[in-house]
Amino acid sequence: MSASVATTEGSSLRILGVSKDFPAPDNPLARVLALNAVSLSLAAGELVSIVGPSGCGKSTLLRVIAGLDSPNSGELWIGDEPISGPNAERGLVFQDPNLFPWLTVRRNIQAGLVARGVLQEKRHEVDEFMRLVGLAAFANAFPHHLSGGMAQRVALARALINHPKVLLLDEPLGALDAFTRMRMQDEVLRLWQARRTTMLLVTHDIDEAIYMSDRIVIMTPSPGRIDQTIVVALDRPRQRSSPEFLRLRADILEQLHFAGNAIRDRSPGVGDSSSGENQKPPQDAKPEEPDLAPQYTESRTVRSPAPPSEPLDAQVAIIGRDPAGSSLGG
Amino acid sequence: MNTSVQQTHEPVQMSEEKVARAGSIGSPAASRARARTLLAIPVAASVALAVHLGVSKNQPLPETHSYSVFLGIILGSAGVAAVAQSFWSHLRRWMRHMCPIIAAAVWLLCFWEVITSGLRLLPLPYFPSPAAVVQSLIDDRRMLFDSTCNSLILLLSGYLLGLAVALVTGVSIGWFNQARYWGMPLLKVVGPIPATAWIPLAMVLSPAPRFSAVGIIALAVWFPVTMLTASGISNTRASYLDVARTLGGGRTYLIFRVAIPGAMPSIFIGLFMGLGAAFLTLVVAETVGVKSGLGWYVAWAQGWAEYGKVYAALVIMAAFFSTIMTLLFKVRDRVLVWQKGVIKW
Ligand SMILES: Nc1ncnc2c1ncn2[C@@H]1O[C@H](COP(=O)(O)OP(=O)(O)OP(=O)(O)O)[C@@H](O)[C@H]1O
């Protein structure tokens, strides 16, 4: 995975104890803590997913990294430089496509080139990116003629055309149908592998997180913080229906307390028998668990308290391939 | 390959022909409606001509003659168009749309003639017959043309000057907090004063009445355009600005490529309001200060109690102003194509 470091376009990203609060909606004097001492570090070319319930500060974290919001405390580093303000080196694909309605698809995609004043030199890339997201036929259409999925693809192309060192993706594929989404996942992975852009992907889709990422960060709300980090030690390209994949999936669902119902529904007969069964259902659901379990349980950091710098270090030590992360403790 | 293309084409053509034939001959209701559209103008013009010849036996000859020719031209062109539309589908669509309204206008002329020179229901010097108005248009065409040109120059220079200043002030007030703090109170206090109220002051301040008129028209345009530009700019969606920032856009990009395009719908509302204010101010300024233009012409003709000329000037004014309005609509349609389908067009 980390073999092709030579062609890395990405930079490492370090987030150190970042906190961010907002005025509370009901009380002007109180503050809501959207991010509470969040620490996370991504090696150059790493792809990390963030999952977590609505309102746990995922979008806020991405906005802070993008430089659109400034944190109340904490430090953010990209490579050796501190982050101050937005910059084309950190691309952000928003939760909504937010296409400029007054520009055609083509002009939306080339907006980044215009903004940086490099349209003349890079014009040829516009067609390339339009083909990449499959919208060459819609080059001259205006955004409101596009479906939600098409619009999100344009937004993706618009962010990619700047060749960002770090690409922040806020549920970019959430609006797509299942088939387009899987195709786009492969496209994003292909781009990531070709350029080794550092990517931080917010998603609500566990399958997507497992399929795509090197690590999965689970966040919890009020106050928003990192609960735990799961290393996905599966070989690429990954098989969506391989036993390892499904087992990891079940495990993550269990961590998120969603596993109980799903597994009980699947096993016939024992459905309503006893409520105590919810506690440990995987044993009868997956008899072959023991021999494969060490593969991922070993490399997982479990339940970290609020400032998670120590467990992160421990986890980095286990993987032993995260130079940016190892400097975190020192 | 060629043959296959032809094979696929033939049935389509046949069916289209069938549909066309079915539309013209097949359904009697449709063909009756079409005939009604085509006949509307000729019928109205013939009746108007007959009424005119009937009521105007005791009118002066040139007046009668010009108006008869005028109605004859309408009748003739309606006939020519009725024939031409069977070959030219674009014209056919236009006629289906326009025939009823033109016919209604001719009926109105006819009604006007009946109540003026026909039944003499309206006091005479103030309400001339349409024939007299047409005659004034023809007799005084040189002067009307010059007046129109003068009005056009005055209007355009005032409008463009006001527009240019308003865009600068509007964008500044909408974007920069300092400009908003100092500019907004000025705008709120000075803006609502009708521009025409400045005329006495302007005539004292400026050496030439033309300059003061341009300034007053510019002022009339400046207020609504500034107001709506500023509000459009300050209502730019924050998420568009965020996107532009993460794409590497600097302040110039944010203002000129995000805020201004986003504010365009609002700016155009200001432009339309400003144009209305400019018309009003133009006519008042011409009547009071400048000794030329259509506004002045109306006042002058009224002074001589030549009401035929007053109406003639009003007709020209209507055509002149509505043409400019239509042009502005056309510009808007071009600039705001992207809104097609978003708002009711
Ligand atoms: N601009 C803001 N002003 C006030 N409060 C805010 C603002 N932005 C976010 N918040 C608050 O911060 C918290 C985190 O919001 P955020 O948008 O980051 O959640 P999220 O994890 O992205 O949720 P979702 O999955 O629904 O997108 C929420 O409680 C929200 O109300």
Ligand SMILES: [Mg+2]
């Ligand atoms: Mg969000």
